[in-house]
Amino acid sequence: MTARLTARDITLRYGDRVVSTRLTLDIPDGAFTAIVGPNACGKSTLLSALVRLLKPHSGHVEFDGREVGAFGTKALAKQLGFLPQDPMAPDDIKVRRLVARGRYPHQSMLALWSPGDQAAVDGAMAAAGVSDLADRPVQELSGGQRQRVWMAMVLAQRTPYLLLDEPTSFLDITHQYQLLGLLARLRNEGRTVVAVLHDINQACRFADHLVAMKAGAVVAEGDPGDIVDATLIKDVFDLPSVVVPDPVTGTPMVVPTLRGE
């Protein structure tokens, strides 16, 4: 396993609040990595550090052996695409215009818009299933539609790496699986995908590499089939469960034993 994107011994904190201490993680190239864990365990914070939004208090996040903070802003933006949990759309922006913002790192003052940009935007909208929304104002869309528009924006960035913070939130179950299927296809095309996911069963089914976090630390990582069992789920989520093979894919499926009495 090779990894171009790595976190080495990073300590992450917001002011005085320490989130992670001396965390080390390799993001395997060309794989779909899912990060799971209970609320407030530091998943989003870790993702922020990987895309240089949060500078580690100590330690390094490196891409190709070079600290991410040392890259030119646009140079790194051509490598790492990121979708945060609550992105902001400017007032009155149309879908097509918002998706086109994903082309920013590929543009310069002299070359503001090229046929390549147009192709990337059209392709991204088609892949995210928002082509028919192209001329709608973003603020009139439903939460799920908006989420897919943002996904299209990140896809238009055409980066070899995609880091997504809970990309399935706001989506109905059909669109959740469509999005995960899209991410798997992108992985098959050679891209590296990192996603924070809430649904452990979806993570097990779609991800090649699972990272389980608790209280800011990585508790376990590896192929979901190798690491997910009732003990891990009890340890990470404090949830009693049985783990059975997913009837469709054979990947681990977590069935909680709590029931409504």
Added chain:
Amino acid sequence: MNVPRIHFERRTAILVGVLVALMLGLGLLGLCYGASWAPPGKVFAVLTGSEHSVVIRDWRLPRVLAGLVFGAALGVAGAIFQNLTRNPMGSPDVIGLDAGAYTGALIALTVLSGTSAQLAVGSVAGGLVVAAAIYLLSLETGFSGLRLVVIGIAVNAMVTAVNSWIVLRADLEVAIAAVGWSAGSLNGVGWEDLGIPFTVIAVLLALMTTRAHAMHQASLGDPIAVTTGVGLDRLRLLMVLVGVGCTATVTAVAGPIAFIALAAPQIGRRLAGAAGVPLLPAALTGAVLLQGADLLAQSLLAPVALPVGVVSTAIGGCYLIWLLTKEVRRA
């Protein structure tokens, strides 16, 4: 697929054409209007040099140009700060940058000898000090949102009080000069007042034009701005410097002209049907608003020429009240 793009560009292009025509029309009106009406034919003759008129060339023309250029500068300054604060009320005049620039100018006037260079430096310094103060006061909540605007309004009130105190303590002649200027006025603006301010504004606007694309990208929020390649810290610093620079340069010559910076970007944005707060419609709308307000100021109580700030405040004040109730309801 491309039709909406073209439609969008066309709407902006039409708007720009209409605003430019309005600017030229109001500019021409400004050259014709005065104690004695000059027919447009005479104005054109003077402009092309075939006829001579001190009144038109040396009195009215600099005033009209000041109205247009300063209006554009204020409009851009407003658009910059509204983008920066992500709030339609976060404009320099509302959050106290005008008042701060005026404080700097007053200090230059009362403590120093009040040369135009001192006024300019004093204004810029005053504006920057207020910007820094607001930044420090809103560090905890970030440089955007309604809280910053509320902090700015409070700072504005305090700085305005300081300004009154400086004027009260000043010598009588200085105080009278300062008060006449405190509302923001283009009365008596001549060529000798405009060379340096026009140059400074041209440089600042050119600088901002190169970063307009980045500014709009930053309106997607900090995370996406950074991960799509915007150098946010440098961009923000440049935006503050250009915004304060434009505001202070205008204030140094014409005093704090309120509400152009507040209203022009939002009017321009709505007319253009554009996303975010674009710069060009803000600049053109600002030019039209200030020149229009100055014509009103000259004609309302003619032959007494009101300070243009009185007119812009009267119009803009109503707009601010409407905006405040809307924003507070939204927050």
